[in-house]
Amino acid sequence: MSEPVMRERASAASAGAASEASAARPMRPSLALLRKDLLLERRAPEAVPAMLLFSITTFVLFHFGLGRDEVSGQLAAGVLTVTLLFAAILGINRLFVSEQEEGGFDGVLLAPIDRTALFIAKAAALFVFLALVEVVAVAAFAILLLGPSPWPALPGLLLILTLLNTALAVVGTLVSALAIRTRARDLIVPIVALPLLVPALIAAARLAAPLFAVGGADALPTKWLAVLALYDLVFGLLAYAVFDFLLED
Amino acid sequence: MYGKGLRALTLAAFVALTTTFALVFFYAPLDADQGFIQKIFYVHVPVAIVTLCAYVLGGILAALHLKTRERRWDLRSYVVIHIALIFNVVGLLTGAIWAKASWGHWWVWDEPTLVSFLIVFLLFATYQPLRFSIEDPERQARYASVFAVMAGAFVPLNFAAVRAATATVHPRTFGTTEGGLPSQMAWVFLVAIVAIALLFALMCCYEIAAKQTRWQLRALRRRLLGSDAVAPLGRSAAPALGEPARPTPRAPRNPAEAAS
Numbered sequence: 084m085s086e087p088v089m090r091e092r093a094s095a096a097s098a099g100a101a102s103e104a105s106a107a108r109p110m111r112p113s114l115a116l117l118r119k120d121l122l123l124e125r126r127a128p129e130a131v132p133a134m135l136l137f138s139i140t141t142f143v144l145f146h147f148g149l150g151r152d153e154v155s156g157q158l159a160a161g162v163l164t165v166t167l168l169f170a171a172i173l174g175i176n177r178l179f180v181s182e183q184e185e186g187g188f189d190g191v192l193l194a195p196i197d198r199t200a201l202f203i204a205k206a207a208a209l210f211v212f213l214a215l216v217e218v219v220a221v222a223a224f225a226i227l228l229l230g231p232s233p234w235p236a237l238p239g240l241l242l243i244l245t246l247l248n249t250a251l252a253v254v255g256t257l258v259s260a261l262a263i264r265t266r267a268r269d270l271i272v273p274i275v276a277l278p279l280l281v282p283a284l285i286a287a288a289r290l291a292a293p294l295f296a297v298g299g300a301d302a303l304p305t306k307w308l309a310v311l312a313l314y315d316l317v318f319g320l321l322a323y324a325v326f327d328f329l330l331e332d
Numbered sequence: 333m334y335g336k337g338l339r340a341l342t343l344a345a346f347v348a349l350t351t352t353f354a355l356v357f358f359y360a361p362l363d364a365d366q367g368f369i370q371k372i373f374y375v376h377v378p379v380a381i382v383t384l385c386a387y388v389l390g391g392i393l394a395a396l397h398l399k400t401r402e403r404r405w406d407l408r409s410y411v412v413i414h415i416a417l418i419f420n421v422v423g424l425l426t427g428a429i430w431a432k433a434s435w436g437h438w439w440v441w442d443e444p445t446l447v448s449f450l451i452v453f454l455l456f457a458t459y460q461p462l463r464f465s466i467e468d469p470e471r472q473a474r475y476a477s478v479f480a481v482m483a484g485a486f487v488p489l490n491f492a493a494v495r496a497a498t499a500t501v502h503p504r505t506f507g508t509t510e511g512g513l514p515s516q517m518a519w520v521f522l523v524a525i526v527a528i529a530l531l532f533a534l535m536c537c538y539e540i541a542a543k544q545t546r547w548q549l550r551a552l553r554r555r556l557l558g559s560d561a562v563a564p565l566g567r568s569a570a571p572a573l574g575e576p577a578r579p580t581p582r583a584p585r586n587p588a589e590a591a592s
Contacts, residue, residue, distance in 0.1 A: 257482065261475055265465035275462065275479070278455035279486060282493035310493050321485055325478045328398050 112196040116204030121211065123181060130177045131212050134170040138220040141166045142227050153230035160291035163224050164247065164284055167217065168277075174212050175255035176272050178205055179263040192330060202256060202326040210252040217244055229295065236294035239303050243290045246308075249315045250283035257322040260329045286311035338537055345534040348527035352520070360520040369433035374520060376426035378528035379419050380449060384487055386416035386532060387456060391484015394477035406473040407571045409480050411539045413459055415532060420453045448494035455483055460569045469572035476571075547573040 124131060145162050146152070154162055182188050182201075191201045221240065225233035233240075255276060262271040286307045293301035356374045363370035390413040397405035427446050428438050440446060462479055466472040554562045565572065 257478075261462070261479060264471070265462065265475075266467070267461070267465040271458070271462055271465060274458045275455075278451055278458070279482065281451050282486075282490050285493050306496060310496060314489060314493070317485060317489055318482075321482060325398070325481055328474050328478050331474075 109197075110203075112194070112200035113203040113207070116191075116201060117207050117211075120204065120208035124208075124212065130174045131215050133177075134173050134212065134216045135219055137173055138166050138170045138216060139223050139227075141169065142220075142224055146228060151228075154228050155230040155295050155297045157288070157292040159229055159295035160288045162228060163221070164288045164291060166224075167213070167220065167244075167247070168251070168280060168284055170216060170220070171209075171213060171251045171255060172273050172276060174209055174216075175251075175259045175276055176262075176269055178209055178256065178259040183263050188330065198327045198330045199323060201330065202260075202323065205259070206252040206256040206322075209255050210248050213248045213251060214244075217248075231295060231297055236291075239294045240291065242303070242308075243287055243294075243311075246311045246315060247283060247287040250280065250287075250311065250318065253315065253319045253322050254279050254283075257318075257326060257329075260326065283311060283314050286314065338534075338541060341530070341534050341537060345527070345530040348523070348530050352524045352527040355520045355523055360517055361514065369430065372426055372430050372433075374524040375528075376423060376430055377521070378525040379426065380423040380445070381525060382528050382532050383416050383419040383423050383449075384452070384491075386412050386419065387452065387487045388484050390416065391481050391487075394480035394484070397473065397477045398481070403473065403571065403573060406477060407540060407543060407573060408536075409477060410463075410571050411536050411543070413456060413480060415535045415539060417453070417456055417459075418535075419532065420449070420456065423449060424453060444491075444495040448491045451490055451494065452487055455486060459483070463569040464567065467567060473571055543570065544573065 142162070145154075145166070149158070149162075151158075179188075182191075191198065221233075221244075258272055258276040258279065261275065262268045265271050290303055290307045290311065293304065352374065356371050360371070360374070362368065390409050393405050393409035393412060397403075397409060424446075427449065431440050431443065431446065432438050459476065459479060463472055463476050466475055550562060
């Protein structure tokens with residue numbers, strides 16, 4: 084048997100075995116890709132420190148721009164959510180850069196795995212980055228700008244940020260993949276992502292407003308929880324459905 | 333042969349629009365509060381409705397393109413979104429004029445329909461820059477379709493969110509409570525919707541026919557005069573048609589060869 088044929092058979096056999104393995108544990112490729120992204124970020128921190136510095140600088144800018152030492156209520160909610168949104172744009176811009184520059188796309192396409200694995204891994208990575216940024220940024224916000232005590236707001240804020248991060252991660256991953264192979268990548272990301280994220284921002288800002296009220300945290304308005312959760316669900320499913328088309332070349 | 337049925341469609345749109353304007357000016361009653369300026373409603377609201385439906389339609393056509401991989405769906409999706417953008421600008425301008433006349437401001441933030449209309453405009457305004465920044469025509473079509481699907485689904489979601497965010501002052505056109513239209517106005521309004529929808533369809537058909545004709549002409553020139561006579565394609569936001577799709581055996585490139 085000639086050498087190329089043998090190689091072909093061997094690769095077909097290994098592909099079959101791998102796809103069986105991935106069918107048995109469908110999340111495994113995603114987890115491997117996620118681990119790679121987290122490892123990259125740990126070895127050479129890039130996105131997270133930049134997003135963090137950007138957030139804190141933006142709080143300082145808001146302090147001077149608004150001319151206030153303390154904010155509360157809707158204003159506080161707006162400052163926090165808009166800052167996080169803009170910081171997320173930085174992360175979205177960088178999300179696929181290593182894939183694009185080091186041939187990670189080819190690796191995923193050649194591997195016998197579902198392409199959606201890349202989407203899940205990248206969205207999860209962005210979610211983790213945002214959560215890391217928020218741990219410090221929200222604390223900084225509470226110290227620098229927030230008037231009322233942050234402690235009663237904390238459980239509600241945790242829920243809001245989880246939902247908001249999901250929205251940012253899902254839409255951000257899709258927009259990032261959309262923009263990474265265009266000529267004007269850093270222009271396309273903000274102009275496409277910001278309008279798409281407007282409903283999520285409205286819901287998150289309205290949700291957070293009663294938490295930062297002067298008299299102590301009020302209950303969360305359920306209407307906005309439903310809107311934000313619906314947004315996550317719709318765009319999550321949509322992105323899951325269309326992401327494949329961004330990869331095939 | 334392109335543009336089949338264009339003449340009939342043109343006539344229908346012309347008649348419908350003329351009828352609408354005649355009805356608006358001579359038949360529909362004058363609004364008790366707002367007077368004459370209220371008549372802009374018969375342009376503004378149908379344009380807005382047609383725009384939003386067109387965006388959703390653009391998303392559906394894009395989904396068909398992703399499913400079938402046929403270039404013509406991308407062309408249709410592109411043209412529908414393109415014309416819808418123009419209608420969107422018209423809707424924003426007429427809306428602002430109406431807001432100025434009835435509420436005294438050019439822009440009203442507690443007006444969910446106007447605000448979400450602006451957000452949708454901002455989103456779809458990025459469609460062309462996105463296309464323009466991708467050179468490979470096949471990838472351009474694919475990425476633009478992905479964008480159009482997302483944006484098409486975004487339209488209703490955005491409307492729900494913005495409407496929930498504001499206390500509404502916009503007259504609900506078919507409101508069941510006190511905001512309902514008198515029957516005469518409702519009739520004229522329905523005719524206006526049909527007319528504007530016909531105008532939209534007409535513009536789309538013309539644009540598609542024009543694009544196909546241009547590409548056909550290009551292919552013919554290339555076949556007749558040789559590929560040197562046809563200028564190479566520049567970067568474009570519009571979908572590329574024809575040439576890569578049909579690798580049919582061409583006539584000899586050289587005219588002298590063809591004559592012998």
